Amino acid sequence: MIDLELRAPAHLVSRRARLYWTVRALIGWIVVAVVELAILAGADGPGPVTATIAVVTGVLALAHLLVMPQWRFRVHRWEITDTAVYTQSGWFTQERRLAPIARIQTVDTQRGPFEQVFGLSNVTVTTASAKGPLKIHALDVGVADHTVAWLTERAQLSGGDGT
């Protein structure tokens, strides 16, 4: 996908992530649809302009719902070795982030209400640089907890203040 000599991180995120992203995007599109319907109901009846907008919205929504989760699933990758954390994310702009475990300062997990329903969890690894947090989205809860525990332990071993 990216012709770097740097290979992509080894692991994909949770398989359930695709379903979760689809559902979340679907909710967003439903909100848009409701607004459009409300405007339509306020108008005198479906005219050519409103019909076009509705069709365009529908096509965009369908394309987004079908493509985005698959695409994201392929791009979002992560890997943790004995000494480093490595992530890849993005879409139009893709970004790979690397940080040594020895310089890790905090490891957090965040779970939103929807993510809890899907059994997913996000892991954020921060270093002493405000520009360098590494975020791993949509991991299985078990994997996330394991990762956090492991990273915390490793980071403590290395000591120092991380700057």
Place this chain on the structure above:
Amino acid sequence: MTLARPKVEDATWHRLSPRMLPVHPVIEVGKALPALVGIFLAGSSQGNHIWGLAATAVVAGVSLTRWFTTRLRITPENVQLRHGLLRRKTITTARSRIRTVDVSSHVLHRVLGLARVVIGTGTNDRKGEGRLVLDGLTLPTAAALRDDLLHRGLVDLAKSDTHSDERELARLDRQWIRYAPFTLSGVLTGLVIWGLYWRIEGESGVNLARSGPLRAVSDWLGGLPTATAVVVVVAGLVAFVAITSTAGYILAFWNFRLVRHDGGTLQVTRGLLTTRATSIERRRLVGVQLSEPLLLRAVGAARATVVATGLRTGRGAERGGEVLLPPAPLHDARTVAALALDGTSAIAGELRAHGPAARQRRLTRSLVGAVILGAAVVGAELLGGPLWLLGIAAAILLAAVPLGQDRYRNLGHALIDGRLVTSHGSLVRRRTVLAEEAVIGWNLRRTWFQRRLGIATLVATTAAGRQGYGVWDVPVDEALALATTVTPQLLSQFQAGSPRARPTTSW
């Protein structure tokens, strides 16, 4: 003589100096001035000053609670600050984490012999956490605290301002003041005055333009022919910016001195009315940045700032702490930067150009930007704007190619003396020198366009300064070579062909 060292260390909670009591109300009333003026003006139209006086009293009273609720404790391990009236908060900073100490005194402080001490630690400085502000220590206490915290040992305080254990690296050359108008700092002053004007007018409902000298000026301008009026206004604005910029330069950098103490600590002292002394421990100073805004570059000048952990990077007053050298001739800026970094040649070294793809991207970007901007201006013209807008559109388009060329020329990177050097920008050209060991990790960013051109933006993340310094539009293989040289272990394990980390059982 050995001065009785003010005791800064014991386990009891202290208040800040009671001399701060008259300072707080003055400062807070000053901050609330536009609102208070509004209330007064609104009240005076009804012949009633009660509300204005009451509001002032409330502001002053609330400001006093700050002194009564603030306590400070310095133990051998920690510096602790407790404050807050309704929500009490205790901030504890471990002394081992202290990176920089900044002592400043504004006019009121100086009259009363006080200082404000800002203690910087490395962690999350950008969010304002991990930063301790002790506003209102007596000067001797502040100096003793600074020396104590930076482990300079027991220094004779009476002498520490003068010589013996320090070496001067630079001091203000009055010739430099001629660069002040080119800093354009006066533009900001103008905007602040303008904003103040609108706030007072908005909150009082009084139209200031219809009264007094402003009206006289606008009447006089109205009487002139249009062309003359434009010339007069432009000349007036230029003069205003030049004068306020010069005043700003003198206020900020008068008595500027950069010294290195025996222990290696760098200290910058400066200021005409508000004096300021920033001390940076040697191992916290990881780099230097030279920045040349276009106008300063045109007259061959640059300003130098330090890249250090524990110093906040920001605009305006916040930026104050990181000054290494005020706008000065480029040659002097380079010399001082090299001195601060133990004589390295990195700051003036040859950089590696980023090649044709980077050049293409710089040109495309500035052309596309110019076309969009030009189209907007032409659109405004078509909607009935004056004819000279077309001239502006033409100027924008003509400037695009030279701008893109210049942006490309200024791109570059190198590794010199164990330091990463990177340069970019045209309207503000910046060259940064960052010690390799200060690099924490990397962000390798590629937009869709960059992927097509085979280039990337490589950001070295660090705990210092701006937290990340970018090498822009560098060919991917060069980016990887650079990152691998700086942090070999980090990169090698992810190089193509290297074995993947074996997923642990539950992964």
